[in-house]
Amino acid sequence: MNVSETIPSTLQELDPGPERIGAHWFSPAPMSVRQLAQAMKNCSARFVTITAYQLPRDEGLCLEYVWDLDGALLAFPFRLAAESIETIYDICEAADWIEREVHEGFAIDFNGRAYEPLLLREGDRIGVNLREEVK
């Protein structure tokens, strides 16, 4: 399948190339996370998940936003300058639980939304499970 034919026009100038280790990678992500969420919504891509991880050598945190477009997996990595990023929950309802999970696991703030505890209980310390320096 030629992914370039199905990706939204806002991304078409970028060629993700063939599938590599499981996904078509748009790295670095070509737009803001909210613009991306809107573009994906416009082309009826299905939101899959957000994978958060810490980069080696204290390079900070990275969030990979993953969408499915007609069976092709599109991955958009975002390096975080601070420990926060804008929420996409208001654009993409499916991102609600994973934003809450990432917030609890990595202590990353998704600006513009309120949280309710998901896996943790009210008052539990966030970032303990998956952030190196908090463990």
Add this chain to the structure above:
Amino acid sequence: MSYKLPMGPYHPALEEPYKLEMICEGETVCDAKLHIGFNFRGIEHLAETRNYIQVIALMERVCGICSNIHTLTLCQAMEKLAGQTPPPRALYIRVIMAELERLHSHVLWAGIAAKLMGFKTMFMACFGLREKVMDVLQTISGNRVNYSMNRIGGVNRDIPDPESVLKMVEILEREIIDTIVPVFTSSGTVRSRCAHIGVLTHEKAVSCGVVGPTARASGLMQDLRKVAPYAAYADMEFNVPVETDGDVRARLLVRALEIIESCRILRQALDKLPPGEIHTGDAKVVFMPGTAMSRVEAPRGEVFYSVSWKENSRNPSRVHVRTPTFANMPAVRWMVIGARVADTPLIQASIDPCYSCTDR
């Protein structure tokens, strides 16, 4: 006057912890809030402390029903990082195990759904059939729950006599098609108990990003075995049942029809099982640094794994798991709004939730 009605953390049917807090007016649910995390085990963190052999055993324990699916997805991701391609026979055995697991999961779910409908005889019949599916799984793997079949580069056990397994599958198929499928597809009792309740509209299904039978019952044609084939699914002929009503009955119909399709795939895979090795035989596995993604169509829907590796490391630096119930469960809120309180256990069960997977 509205009142708050908590259901859980002990589920009335599924014996797993989860809480649905409903705001009701009379007998009608006006809104609901879901609480999970009662069984949170921190498996994603634990995975970072295990080497590439141990992590397979760990991830097999994410779920007691689709344990094989978790190791399959994980191994597929690790194979991408290790540059390994399993031999054709291993890919067919993976399909056989995955479809047997789907049968097992759907039959178990059918039993629980029957129990919630007050159809106890059907519950017993389904669990009797489930035992027989587990007998087939035991014949192949030696185990009834955690099968330890997948490894990097293939599978651990061969199917030396596919014909005997095929005979077991054919007997099983006849029994399932004679008992479960007619009841769930044409019984008036099932229809009256399940039709028009717990509706998830097509629009809401898209918006919530639901997966698997829950999505297919709301008119979404998405099945990774078709749209992004893995293992040997590209060689298999099968249909993807899709219903459009979005109610409990549609979810039931989709699963009943999937049972038939699973048997069809099993017969093909056992018939055409290619000769050859069952794994690459590489004693040492070297991973390139980076992140690999893999996904598989589990009985409940798409399972997604993202596995990251650092240079010269024996352990993964990150394993992220997105399970199907994690994607489907938020949609329960929309299914129960407007429903009668008495219907809510069945509505919750209709997505075939797995709290063990969700909590990880």
